[in-house]
Amino acid sequence: MKIVLDAMGGDNAPSEIVAGAVQAARQLNLTVILVGKEAVIKAELAKHNTAGLDLPVVNAADAIPMDEHDPAATARAMQKTSSMGVGMKLVKDGEADAFITMGSTGGALATAQFVLGRVPGIKRSPLGAVFPTKVAASKGVFVTDIGANVEVQPFWLVQFATMGAIYMERVFGVQNPRVGILSNGEEEGKGSELVRQTYPLLKASGLNFIGNVEGKDITAGVCDVAVTDGFTGNVLLKTAEGVQDLIQTTLREALTSSFIAKIGALLVKDTLRKSLARLDYSESGAAPLLGINGLAFVGHGRSKAKAVVSAIRTAAEAVRQDVLGAVREAGQRLTKDDDAA
């Protein structure tokens, strides 16, 4: 299996990205193609023992910056020269099975649209991420769309939910994933016009639709996939990040607030850090660009080598379980009379 990795993407590129590639090539026994500025990548590779590992380098002259004001325009301008564009082209040409970047999500999504295009029949590509839950047995909840499509149509949400269910089933091994639609109340009939229009479509979709779910049902692990528009999903994502940050800041302050607290903190620090890290969905794995006609993933910008390995593991599982084939099949099956929509 060949995974292309954007060596230039993310806050810790290229050093942590290349380090992660080396670890993944060894641990997962696969080829990791590093794409980016060749000289830079080779200098990084020289710092590692890569004997016996398959780590080809493909040159790309440009890199899409992390904090791009208009990532779509930059992605378009650089689609042939950026590390993202060159990397995705390898997937398109069948020279690699999946692409991963820790760079700009907007840049990756736009580049994917230009270079790989959408799966035939799929109307829009959503962003999604797996959120942690309280339930030990839960694999997490895939929330989609978390920001790509601000205004959506009911039928698109059915496609988003279907792709999310495919992802949770194939990559996380969740049998017959429970699908909910995010709303402001659990009862049928509650919700925005969009929710009320989408509800009957989801009910008739053949998915394991459990109805409306609320914000707190995500962390309660009530469903495996929660579908929503990209506006609401983005508010949910950013709110979750904000609350997590607020509580962690508060904890840090509390644990250094007195001598006694500092002593106690020494004893609980490691346990707390480990437990809270489990909640940081953004650090683990990578988010798939579903609906794109080629497997592509975006990991968190803060990713270090360990997170890069985890992202490569996720992508490899998606290749092995043929997520793309299932999405293509869904694109053919889920059609609508009004194809202009």
Place this chain on the structure above:
Amino acid sequence: MKIVLDAMGGDNAPSEIVAGAVQAARQLNLTVILVGKEAVIKAELAKHNTAGLDLPVVNAADAIPMDEHDPAATARAMQKTSSMGVGMKLVKDGEADAFITMGSTGGALATAQFVLGRVPGIKRSPLGAVFPTKVAASKGVFVTDIGANVEVQPFWLVQFATMGAIYMERVFGVQNPRVGILSNGEEEGKGSELVRQTYPLLKASGLNFIGNVEGKDITAGVCDVAVTDGFTGNVLLKTAEGVQDLIQTTLREALTSSFIAKIGALLVKDTLRKSLARLDYSESGAAPLLGINGLAFVGHGRSKAKAVVSAIRTAAEAVRQDVLGAVREAGQRLTKDDDAA
């Protein structure tokens, strides 16, 4: 000053409610009118030393249950007999200055619409709550609407923002409150159609409008008022509750996971509890029903005596600072050509 308190509302009614009323009457030197089943309230009052305190009891035969499936219908049916309906009538008739319940929010809002009505010129009544932030100097962020109006119009949001700013200025002493509109990105032009239509209206409103804010900006204390529709606001509220619950569950598990952690937990427990309690916006004070033609507040269902006192303090400040007068003035000032809207 006279505050009416619904003795029958909330998970801990009537005992904690009555206990809170007794404490408030003593500490804040005001009259607390207890409304509900007279015999029950009198039996509770008999458990306390009420000498010299002004705690009149007004009988109400019914109480709106907490987990009502259709609170609006129940509120309508019981508007003359419920403790909420009877209590709000006292405010309407000028026999009390403000009403507080720890009961059903939906029931309170519906009863308020029937009994007190809306302030002339105000199109809709939103729900709002003050969220905690990371910033020590911040008084919190008033997020509105958190669930009353699922589908809204741009002009309504301007009114919600204006009422939120009045509330933060008068009750929390925030000078010239910074108002943001919740969106999926900070740049102007980002957002749903509703956000993009509301943006110029807020810019021209005379409010201290700072533009778009994201979910994480709430906890970062970037603004003092964040306005949104009741659908998105409810998702934000429930997501924040869910993440907080998830982290607290995780903390509890971590702190009992080993002998060492348990010893450490003994030392940090009190500090942690105190710090985390500060984050629980739902336990402190009460949320105002803005736009209602009479001061009415809903506290959290879990409220105990201390939270009841805090709610009464908030309501008393709103009376003292004439929040209702300012909202009435806003209702006259904020008009729109299309009054059918």
